[in-house]
Amino acid sequence: MSTLRKLLAAVAAGAATLALAACSGTPAASPSGTESSAALTTVTVGASPVPHAKILEFVKEKLAPAAGIDLQIVEFDDYVQPNEALASKELDANYFQHLPYLEAQIKERGYAFEHGAGVHIEPYAAFSKKYTSLADLPQGASIAITNDASNQIRGLRVLETAGLLTGITDDSNVLNLTAEQNPKGFKFVENQPEVIVQQLDDPAIDLAFVNGNFILTAGLSTADALAVEKVEDNPYANLLVWRTDNTNPGVAKLEEFLHSPEVADFIKQTWPSGDVLPG
Known part of the structure; x- marks a missing residue:
């Protein structure tokens, strides 16, 4: 998790820079080199439509704006394309798979990926x-x-x-x-x-x-x-995945958001029957 800590530090530094620019009245430079009133960090994430994309939509609306994150969500209907798109750098991260599946894919296809902690469990x-x-x-x-x-x-x-x-x-x-x-x-x-x-x-x-x-x-x-299947001690929690060469600080911030109390409450309220469980 040292990589995540470094990226979170970069996010904090970027936020401080924006705050100073706002206080001085000097517009912050956008990633394209043009100037705007607020610089956003774009994070493109591949996800299954439900529940993953729905959870990301909540983050996009409720949590990401205040952190200067422009969350772009790309939906996939299968389990193969999201990892291929991440490996080819079409995505900054993906959110659809559990650790056993990820480990099998890395072994089979040689992906250079890292992952965060489990966000939620969908019982089989x-x-x-x-x-x-x-x-x-x-x-x-x-x-x-x-x-x-x-x-x-x-x-x-x-x-x-x-x-x-x-x-x-x-x-x-x-x-x-x-x-x-x-x-x-x-x-x-x-x-x-x-x-x-x-x-x-x-x-x-x-x-x-x-x-x-x-x-x-x-x-x-x-x-x-x-x-x-039993939920207790279930190893199949879904998680956020990114490339080992990732330099986008917004990915670390998204990982933080996915483990926030706000997201846990959203999952519980949206799927009260237990079809999706935090953790």
């Missing part, structure tokens, strides 16, 4: 249009599940907690499950997270595991899920 949940209980799932039921390992294991652990799978380890995936681990012979259908929520209406699918942000965009609620 299983839904069905055909059954009202996991116990009703038949032998050989078809289960839609994400194709990325960091989220797939979450679904397998939910099924293990329900007593439908056994002996799940950190290395387990739908391709290496043994008959002993999968006694009901479930058939897993892997797909991208943004596609799985649409498979709920597929008559061939008996159960679908849906990521938290897609639960919200589809108008679903964990209250209607057949199973929801």
Whole structure:
């Protein structure tokens, strides 16, 4: 976090410069070299539409202006493009992923990224249009599940907690499950997270595991899920991510805002049902 402290110091120094310019009546220079009454630091952030972009909109409206931050929000509907856009310097930061997913992406794609602390948790949940209980799932039921390992294991652990799978380890995936681990012979259908929520209406699918942000965009609620992962000691908190070569001091300020009491209260008030939880 030393990088963050340096950037926060830079923000404070910049604010002091603006204050002195205002007191002296001398307009501060804008980043483009022209003069304006107030210099803004633009921070461009990629985010999933809900809840991430909605949280950022709150920051943009309520917190960023007083700090001289011009927050630009770019929405993405998948989990691949935000990291690619950050790596190619189209973004200053992104806000859509949890640490296990980020670590897997860094290992696979070689991204030079850093991250902040967890901001909120969206519990992973299983839904069905055909059954009202996991116990009703038949032998050989078809289960839609994400194709990325960091989220797939979450679904397998939910099924293990329900007593439908056994002996799940950190290395387990739908391709290496043994008959002993999968006694009901479930058939897993892997797909991208943004596609799985649409498979709920597929008559061939008996159960679908849906990521938290897609639960919200589809108008679903964990209250209607057949199973929801535990929140206590949950390692899947979503966080802000930036490049290791970042020099934009506004990124550090945004990280500070995302952990403010104002944002925590906004999350609690906006999603009182617990579909999104601070921390």
